[in-house]
Amino acid sequence: NAGVMQNPRHLVRRRGQEARLRCSPMKGHSHVYWYRQLPEEGLKFMVYLQKENIIDESGMPKERFSAEFPKEGPSILRIQQVVRGDSAAYFCASSPFGQGIAKNIQYFGAGTRLSVL
């Protein structure tokens, strides 16, 4: 069973460009979470999605950031008009929820490191 797959591992963008980060959850998982990790800090929650629904976006910046988890395909975290302050590691996690004792465990991908020049 493949783990949570994130790509790309590293992404370099110039200020003003768009960044698209992809996350494929573990097989059988229908819940996806995005977190951001600034240098020397812990992970901060951004958004929680189920297929075709945003459940909790309380950690998302109000502007330039959006997330989706379509019926088919990976979850996408999109950052428009990137600024240097967006440079961070972005982690995706997935969980099965409702499938017995494992339901509250989030399994993480290896992250995407975004560098904004």
Next chain:
Amino acid sequence: AQTVTQSQPEMSVQEAETVTLSCTYDTSESDYYLFWYKQPPSRQMILVIRQEAYKQQNATENRFSVNFQKAAKSFSLKISDSQLGDAAMYFCAYEDTGTASKLTFGTGTRLQVTL
């Protein structure tokens, strides 16, 4: 809002010795989950151990065990027989039960393992 505090930015332990990493949290909920995650230099977040708040028994996973003190809102991680591969950042995390929801992380403790 829930908060998680890790007061030890760095810790060091000799190989084969035991080390304890501290974590305290603040919540008004009575039922929740607590986690320790390990982040090696590869940046992959790896689940080390999980504790359910309604269980009084401390969780254990091989060389890793926790000391869960619910009244004190304390959740420390003990690593026995430390190995070089244990060197990493360790994050304590909290999650409300009920619905699968967001994890709240502490700021981490960097563990060095020396020969």
